[in-house]
Amino acid sequence: MSNIQTARRLLLAGLIAFPVLFLPAGSRSEAAIAVQSKTDALSKALRAERNGWIYIHLEGSPDEVGYQHGYLLAREIDEALRVFKKYAPRTTKREWQFYRDSAHELFWKKIGDEYQKEIEGIARGAFARGVKIDADDVLAMNAWIELSSYYVPSLNARLADPEVHQSPPPSCSAFIATGSWTRNGDIVIGHNNWIDYVIGRRWNIIIDLKPASGHRILMDSFPGFIHSGDDFYISDAGLMITETTITQFKGFDTEGLPEFYRIRKATQYSSSIDDWLKVMMDHPNGGYANDWLIGDRKTGEIARLENGLKNNIVERTKDGYYVGANFPVHEKTTREETTFDPTNGANSANARHRRWDDLMKLNKGKIDIGLAKKFQADHYDVVRKREAGSGNTLCGHVDLDELGLHEWDWENFYPGGTVNAKVADSQLAERMSLWASMGHPCGIDFKLEAFLKSHPEYGWQREIADDMPSGPWTQFSTATRKLGEEIGTQRGIQTNTTDYEDAARRRRDAGYPKPPPIPAPQRPPQ
Numbered sequence: 160m161s162n163i164q165t166a167r168r169l170l171l172a173g174l175i176a177f178p179v180l181f182l183p184a185g186s187r188s189e190a191a192i193a194v195q196s197k198t199d200a201l202s203k204a205l206r207a208e209r210n211g212w213i214y215i216h217l218e219g220s221p222d223e224v225g226y227q228h229g230y231l232l233a234r235e236i237d238e239a240l241r242v243f244k245k246y247a248p249r250t251t252k253r254e255w256q257f258y259r260d261s262a263h264e265l266f267w268k269k270i271g272d273e274y275q276k277e278i279e280g281i282a283r284g285a286f287a288r289g290v291k292i293d294a295d296d297v298l299a300m301n302a303w304i305e306l307s308s309y310y311v312p313s314l315n316a317r318l319a320d321p322e323v324h325q326s327p328p329p330s331c332s333a334f335i336a337t338g339s340w341t342r343n344g345d346i347v348i349g350h351n352n353w354i355d356y357v358i359g360r361r362w363n364i365i366i367d368l369k370p371a372s373g374h375r376i377l378m379d380s381f382p383g384f385i386h387s388g389d390d391f392y393i394s395d396a397g398l399m400i401t402e403t404t405i406t407q408f409k410g411f412d413t414e415g416l417p418e419f420y421r422i423r424k425a426t427q428y429s430s431s432i433d434d435w436l437k438v439m440m441d442h443p444n445g446g447y448a449n450d451w452l453i454g455d456r457k458t459g460e461i462a463r464l465e466n467g468l469k470n471n472i473v474e475r476t477k478d479g480y481y482v483g484a485n486f487p488v489h490e491k492t493t494r495e496e497t498t499f500d501p502t503n504g505a506n507s508a509n510a511r512h513r514r515w516d517d518l519m520k521l522n523k524g525k526i527d528i529g530l531a532k533k534f535q536a537d538h539y540d541v542v543r544k545r546e547a548g549s550g551n552t553l554c555g556h557v558d559l560d561e562l563g564l565h566e567w568d569w570e571n572f573y574p575g576g577t578v579n580a581k582v583a584d585s586q587l588a589e590r591m592s593l594w595a596s597m598g599h600p601c602g603i604d605f606k607l608e609a610f611l612k613s614h615p616e617y618g619w620q621r622e623i624a625d626d627m628p629s630g631p632w633t634q635f636s637t638a639t640r641k642l643g644e645e646i647g648t649q650r651g652i653q654t655n656t657t658d659y660e661d662a663a664r665r666r667r668d669a670g671y672p673k674p675p676p677i678p679a680p681q682r683p684p685q
């Protein structure tokens with residue numbers, strides 16, 4: 160079915176579903192007005208698919224952008240919710256109802272009217288298409304990382320249970336560079352997201368958000384999220400933002416402001432790095448504590464914010480680079496807020512830190528979009544001194560790593576690692592554009608059944624997991640034309656033909672040797 164047909168079908172479904180579900184009372188004319196208003200809301204929105212990504216354009220009031228989001232991603236939200244309901248109890252021994260209750264109690268009042276309305280809109284939009292969901296589900300999804308990896312560990316009962324994940328999920332390899340470090344002196348930024356494949360294969364949403372107030376945002380995201388979640392943002396204020404998570408961070412302040420709220424508000428309402436820092440540093444709750452990388456294309460300045468609970472440390476420069484690989488940057492943060500060992504050269508965060516520094520120095524003055532894409536697919540393991548994806552490489556493949564990543568409670572060959580990658584520079588940011596690649600940016604596909612054959616210990620994931628193919632680099636921009644009848648024409652998406660290659664070809668061109676095969680099934684000794 161073409162996208163135009165899909166869009167028309169969606170619009171038609173909206174016309175039919177809305178009055179039945181939401182207008183039990185009231186006169187015909189009131190119903191007609193309400194239907195008209197919901198139809199108008201959808202007429203400003205757009206959904207299109209390309210190369211493993213789902214691109215949505217959202218526009219209007221908080222209620223409208225929420226409704227559009229819920230409506231256009233109803234199927235994906237439904238599936239994500241199903242996964243969370245199985246995954247969260249398995250990894251944290253807390254049922255989904257705990258997440259709903261905790262999110263409501265800890266966060267609902269703190270996120271303010273605008274984001275409450277947007278979250279309610281998401282739930283209503285998805286519900287209109289048959290998804291059994293309410294605002295607490297959507298809120299809990301948005302707060303999932305903060306609750307599962309920070310709030311739950313802060314509860315005494317969990318700390319006494321060795322079976323439960325104790326650490327934040329790994330999340331990412333990233334860099335930002337400017338001045339004499341880049342080819343034209345502009346800012347270049349890149350990020351790849353590391354997480355369990357069972358979750359990360361759904362981190363394939365690109366949102367072009369045109370809110371009624373504040374700045375327009377282009378970001379990658381997850382179904383139902385009002386933020387990016389793995390965090391890659393371009394705003395029309397000229398800000399370019401990403402992060403990597405601080406490994407083995409501890410502490411959670413139930414009175415603090417949630418991370419997903421602070422980052423969304425900071426990105427939507429800031430015109431400068433200073434504005435943005437103020438919001439991010441305003442009473443953090445310690446949840447999803449990250450080292451943020453931010454650049455302002457208007458000034459060429461970049462900054463790094465170590466956004467802890469007790470420590471909020473900022474570095475800034477107009478000529479330099481910052482990298483992120485899940486290591487805490489500052490000794491004070493490391494000592495006071497983590498159990499991270501900065502002296503262990505063999506751990507993934509420290510290994511990737513070294514690789515990033517090497518790549519930056521090796522490419523000083525040459526860093527551009529082409530190199531940024533290559534960095535995302537880098538497979539040099541500085542510990543094993545070999546070219547093969549592992550838990551120590553910038554493009555992460557813990558499913559191929561016999562040692563696993565124990566700092567993150569990922570056992571040997573855990574099915575997790577890089578799930579997507581994004582890059583941009585100042586010129587792209589000025590055009591509200593970014594490049595994104597779904598799956599491993601090196602081109603290696605994750606095949607579930609082949610993997611489970613070798614590693615049946617992860618069989619519990621079968622009912623919620625699937626393959627994670629890797630797609631080509633694809634350019635996404637904000638939709639520029641008047642929409643409406645043009646819904647589905649894929650405005651805002653371009654694929655550069657020279658980059659539109661199959662994954663194997665890209666791998667060859669990038670000069671990487673053939674990736675190691677997935678190990679053969681290991682039979683127990685007879």
Ligand SMILES: [Zn+2]
Nearest residue numbers: 548554599601
């Ligand atoms: Zn890779």
